[in-house]
Amino acid sequence: xxxxxxxxxxxxxxxxxxxALAHADLVNVDLxxxxxxxxxxxxxxxxxxxxxxxxxxxxxHGGYVGYGMLDAACPGAVFTSPVPDQMLAATKAVDGGAGxxxxxxxxxxxxxxxxxxxxxxxxxxxxxxxxxxxxDVAVQDSLYTAGRRGVGVTVLLEKIVGGLAETxxxxxxxxxxxxxxxxxxxxxxxxxxxxxxxxxxxxxFDLGEDEMEIGIGIHxxxxxxxxxxxxxxxxxxxxxxxxxxxxxxxAGEQVLAMVNGMGGTPLLELYIVFNELERILKGxxxxxxxxxxxxxxxxxxxxxxxxxxxxxxxxxxxxxxxxVHTPALRWGR
Amino acid sequence: xxxxxxxxxxxxxxxxxxxALAHADLVNVDLxxxxxxxxxxxxxxxxxxxxxxxxxxxxxHGGYVGYGMLDAACPGAVFTSPVPDQMLAATKAVDGGAGxxxxxxxxxxxxxxxxxxxxxxxxxxxxxxxxxxxxDVAVQDSLYTAGRRGVGVTVLLEKIVGGLAETxxxxxxxxxxxxxxxxxxxxxxxxxxxxxxxxxxxxxFDLGEDEMEIGIGIHxxxxxxxxxxxxxxxxxxxxxxxxxxxxxxxAGEQVLAMVNGMGGTPLLELYIVFNELERILKGxxxxxxxxxxxxxxxxxxxxxxxxxxxxxxxxxxxxxxxxVHTPALRWGR
Numbered sequence: 001x002x003x004x005x006x007x008x009x010x011x012x013x014x015x016x017x018x019x020a021l022a023h024a025d026l027v028n029v030d031l032x033x034x035x036x037x038x039x040x041x042x043x044x045x046x047x048x049x050x051x052x053x054x055x056x057x058x059x060x061h062g063g064y065v066g067y068g069m070l071d072a073a074c075p076g077a078v079f080t081s082p083v084p085d086q087m088l089a090a091t092k093a094v095d096g097g098a099g100x101x102x103x104x105x106x107x108x109x110x111x112x113x114x115x116x117x118x119x120x121x122x123x124x125x126x127x128x129x130x131x132x133x134x135x136d137v138a139v140q141d142s143l144y145t146a147g148r149r150g151v152g153v154t155v156l157l158e159k160i161v162g163g164l165a166e167t168x169x170x171x172x173x174x175x176x177x178x179x180x181x182x183x184x185x186x187x188x189x190x191x192x193x194x195x196x197x198x199x200x201x202x203x204x205f206d207l208g209e210d211e212m213e214i215g216i217g218i219h220x221x222x223x224x225x226x227x228x229x230x231x232x233x234x235x236x237x238x239x240x241x242x243x244x245x246x247x248x249x250x251a252g253e254q255v256l257a258m259v260n261g262m263g264g265t266p267l268l269e270l271y272i273v274f275n276e277l278e279r280i281l282k283g284x285x286x287x288x289x290x291x292x293x294x295x296x297x298x299x300x301x302x303x304x305x306x307x308x309x310x311x312x313x314x315x316x317x318x319x320x321x322x323x324v325h326t327p328a329l330r331w332g333r
Numbered sequence: 334x335x336x337x338x339x340x341x342x343x344x345x346x347x348x349x350x351x352x353a354l355a356h357a358d359l360v361n362v363d364l365x366x367x368x369x370x371x372x373x374x375x376x377x378x379x380x381x382x383x384x385x386x387x388x389x390x391x392x393x394h395g396g397y398v399g400y401g402m403l404d405a406a407c408p409g410a411v412f413t414s415p416v417p418d419q420m421l422a423a424t425k426a427v428d429g430g431a432g433x434x435x436x437x438x439x440x441x442x443x444x445x446x447x448x449x450x451x452x453x454x455x456x457x458x459x460x461x462x463x464x465x466x467x468x469d470v471a472v473q474d475s476l477y478t479a480g481r482r483g484v485g486v487t488v489l490l491e492k493i494v495g496g497l498a499e500t501x502x503x504x505x506x507x508x509x510x511x512x513x514x515x516x517x518x519x520x521x522x523x524x525x526x527x528x529x530x531x532x533x534x535x536x537x538f539d540l541g542e543d544e545m546e547i548g549i550g551i552h553x554x555x556x557x558x559x560x561x562x563x564x565x566x567x568x569x570x571x572x573x574x575x576x577x578x579x580x581x582x583x584a585g586e587q588v589l590a591m592v593n594g595m596g597g598t599p600l601l602e603l604y605i606v607f608n609e610l611e612r613i614l615k616g617x618x619x620x621x622x623x624x625x626x627x628x629x630x631x632x633x634x635x636x637x638x639x640x641x642x643x644x645x646x647x648x649x650x651x652x653x654x655x656x657v658h659t660p661a662l663r664w665g666r
Contacts, residue, residue, distance in 0.1 A: 002525040002545070004565045004602035004638060011601065014565075018604030021611045022626045058600035078601075192335040212335070232337045232347075264597040266633045267391035268344065268411075269337035271351030278354045293355045295628070300599045303634060305337060330663055 001201045008198035012055045012077055019062060023327045026066045034082070035090040036062040037072040047165045047174045048072070048094030051103040051158060052087060053110050054079040056197070057218055060155055060297045063328030069162035070103075070326070078197050078300070079219045081109030087117030091126060099127035099171035103158055103178060105150030106134040107219075129171055131178040133157060135187045135308065137242045138215030138224050149217050152260055152308030153185035155296050156320075159329060163319030177319070181310060186243040189306030190223070190235060191216045191262060195299050214238060218262075218299050232269070236276035239307045244284065247311060251285035256320060258291065258308040263298035265305055270294065273305055290320055296328070334534045341531035345388045345410055352395060356660045359399045367415070368423040369395040370405040380498045380507045381405070381427030384436040384491060385420060386443050387412040389530070390551055393488055393630045396661030402495035403436075403659070411530050411633070412552045414442030420450030424459060432460035432504035436491055436511060438483030439467040440552075462504055464511040466490060468520045468641065470575045471548030471557050482550045485593055485641030486518035488629045489653075492662060496652030510652070514643060519576040522639030523556070523568060524549045524595060528632050547571060551595075551632050565602070569609035572640045577617065580644060584618035589653060591624065591641040596631035598638055603627065606638055623653055629661070 005011050013031065020029035020036075029036050035052075042048065051061045052074030061073035071094035076082035091100045100121065104114040111132060118128040133150035142149060161178045191213045194203035204220040207213060212230070215223025230238070249255065259274045261267070274293050281288060289312055297306070310316065323332030338344050346364060353362035353369075362369050368385075375381065384394045385407030394406035404427035409415035424433045433454065437447040444465060451461040466483035475482060494511045524546045527536035537553040540546060545563070548556025563571070582588065592607045594600070607626050614621060622645050630639070643649065656665030 002542075002562065002636060004525070004568060004598060004606055006564045006566055006605070011605065014608050015601045015604040018606070018608030018611070018626070021621075022604065022607050022624050055601060056599070058604075063600070192337070209335075229335065231339045233339055235337060263599050264634055264636075265337060266389070266596050266631065267396070267628070268348045268388060268633070271348040271355065271391075272339070272344065273337055273351070274355050275347050275351030278351070288354075291355050293351070295600070298599065300601070301597055301636060303335060303597075332666075 001196055003198060005198055011198045012075060016075065026325065026327060030089065033089040034086050035072050035074045036065045037090065037093050038065055041071050041094045042096040044096045045098050046096050046168055047098045047171050048091065048096060048100040049103065049162050049165050050090050050094060050100055052082045053105055053107065054081060056300045057297050059328035064158050064326050066326030068166050068322055068324035069158055069329065078199065081107065081113050084113045084116040084120060087114055088120045091117060091121045091128060095126045101171065101174050101178060102128060102130040103154060104130050104132045105154050106132050106147055107145050107149060127171060129175040131175055131182065133182045135182065135185045136217065137186050137246045138188050142217055142221045144221055151189065151218055152187035152258055152297055152306050153182055153310065156185065156256060156258060156308060156310050157181040159324060160316055160319045163322035166322065181316065185308060185310040186247050187306055187308040188239040188243055189216050189262065189304065190214045190239060191220065191302050191304035193264060193303040194220055195302040216304065218297060220299060220302065232272045233276050236273050237280060240277060240280050243307060243309050247309065249286050249311060254287045254289040254312050256290040256310040256312050257288045258296065259293045260297055260306045260308065261295040262302040262304040262306065263295060264301040264303040267294060270305060277307060289317065334529055336531060338531055344531045345408060349408065359658065359660060363422065366422040367419050368405050368407045369398045370423065370426050371398055374404050374427045375429040377429045378431050379429050379501055380431045380504045381424065381429060381433040382436065382495050382498050383423050383427060383433055385415045386438055386440065387414060389633045390630050392661035397491050397659050399659030401499050401655055401657035402491055402662065411532065414440065414446050417446045417449040417453060420447055421453045424450060424454045424461060428459045434504065434507050434511060435461060435463040436487060437463050437465045438487050439465050439480055440478050440482060460504060462508040464508055464515065466515045468515065468518045469550065470519050470579045471521050475550055475554045477554055484522065484551055485520035485591055485630050485639050486515055486643065489518065489589060489591060489641060489643050490514040492657060493649055493652040496655035499655065514649065518641060518643040519580050520639055520641040521572040521576055522549050522595065522637065523547045523572060524553065524635055524637035526597060526636040527553055528635040551630060553632055553635065565605045566609050569606050570613060573610060573613050576640060576642050580642060582619050582644060587620045587622040587645045589623040589643040589645050590621045591629065592626045593630055593639045593641065594628040595635035595637040596628060597634040597636040600627060603638060610640060622650065
């Protein structure tokens with residue numbers, strides 16, 4: 001196992017310590033309870049926005065804690081859900097009296113634990129609403145999730161909803177916007193290689209030298225099918241078509257597009273995929289009004305990419321463009 | 334070869350097309366002459382700042398074109414120097430009458446071609462100063478370079494010098510600051526894996542399952558030595574000690590520290606290395622006043638990292654903190 005680590009069991013703890021040092025101007029890290037929180041939390045009368053999930057997907061979610069995005073993030077062990085106590089501690093840390101939104105990727109462990117955390121928080125008098133993302137069009141039910149998985153839309157939703165929360169909007173409105181973004185978004189991913197969870201020490205799955213996996217989840221869960229290697233043009237088409245169809249995107253509409261690297265793919269290749277994506281959408285008279293190209297929701301060192309499209313309207317554009325200042329996304333301040 | 338590409342010979346051209354589409358608000362890409370330029374270039378009476386080098390190191394240099402950093406970047410083929418004509422075209426495109434600075438990594442092809450470009454520009458009446466970076470402490474002379482190689486300092490220098498150039502400072506002052514940053518900076522890198530140049534189709538070098546290469550250049554040139562895999566703590570010590578010694582860093586001094594991923598290393602691991610780096614420097618009473626952790630100067634999908642330290646003073650901090658708005662670095666606006 002070739003990794004820049006010390007002991008496998010210390011990976012998350014040490015990475016969080018490094019993160020705390022690198023971004024001390026923006027976040028505090030509670031190393032004991034294991035959550036990352038805005039330095040200025042709790043903010044009075046502002047809805048707290050909390051997310052979380054297994055580690056190994058960085059910069060998601062810890063890299064999105066800061067002004068205009070998340071108030072706190074709860075990282076679990078690598079590819080393992082965080083626990084309710086951790087989520088409760090984060091929820092309490094960001095509660096400014098206006099309630100807390102939990103943004104939960106549809107993954108059985110995450111959903112169950114965030115529900116429990118919401119109940120525990122309610123018992124302590126904190127109003128919590130959980131919104132679940134389920135944007136992966138690749139599979140309906142997978143090994144670890146009933147229904148569609150929550151993937152790339154989560155990142156874009158955290159930005160847009162965080163923008164609204166920053167204005168002091170009430171919890172019901174913030175939660176409703178979260179549901180809207182999820183409804184308007186779809187994703188699909190593919191892998192050229194597997195990845196190795198430090199505690200496991202060997203690749204999660206095997207792929208032949210001439211094979212790729214289409215429709216992967218972010219933990220390397222099985223996808224739609226295994227296929228022979230193809231060109232960037234063909235791969236982009238394979239990922240984009242189901243997204244466009246499932247969303248029912250029509251000529252004249254505009255989208256927020258993310259071409260996301262899974263962790264081990266050079267930026268050079270992601271721009272090639274973006275070029276193909278723009279060509280395909282242009283052919284359907286769909287315009288990319290906003291975009292992100294880079295590593296935003298990864299699977300350790302996996303090579304591959306995912307594409308996410310969110311149908312835009314004026315409200316979504318407004319909160320996407322709003323200022324953000326986090327370790328991984330920053331603009332407007 | 335597992336890559337998200339179409340034909341190997343089209344990789345750079347298609348990636349540049351994707352970049353142009355993704356960042357149309359910031360840059361224009363001349364696909365014929367192959368350079369990336371600020372949308373608002375040339376800026377009257379502002380020194381133009383130009384860099385360039387082989388592709389495959391993204392986001393360097395194209396990702397650093399924009400307000401407060403580079404005015405233009407010239408990408409060559411993958412791991413291959415750009416040509417003088419390309420550099421000349423970029424130089425002419427950014428010349429606002431105050432002259433142009435070329436930031437050149439010490440790599441024989443780059444140095445030779447940028448010198449030729451400077452002569453060609455001079456013949457057309459444009460004043461050009463070339464400043465060469467040579468921060469790699471790993472080796473004195475390598476396969477492709479006489480003297481030390483230019484690596485990570487180049488990124489930090491482009492930011493700092495770009496900040497000064499934005500103020501309207503004259504060429505001599507901008508060039509002198511570039512020399513100062515280079516003098517105050519050192520880097521060293523290591524690789525856990527090799528990488529594959531698309532046109533070659535196979536890895537640049539071979540590393541055993543239990544081996545790593547210490548002191549690599551960004552093209553995977555041979556380093557100081559091949560070694561058995563080690564812990565993140567040991568690797569960080571191995572990279573940091575020669576940097577600190579070569580720079581003559583003393584207790585009480587402060588540095589700008591970059592922990593850079595080579596392209597295929599998860600962010601999680603880079604934060605672990607940053608945590609170790611902070612511990613080592615703290616032990617020497619050297620403080621990290623500013624930092625970057627992420628993929629900033631890569632070698633395609635290579636796994637591994639490099640560490641760069643720049644000794645800071647008030648002037649360097651001022652221009653590091655100055656606003657920047659490029660595809661890959663953005664703050665303050």
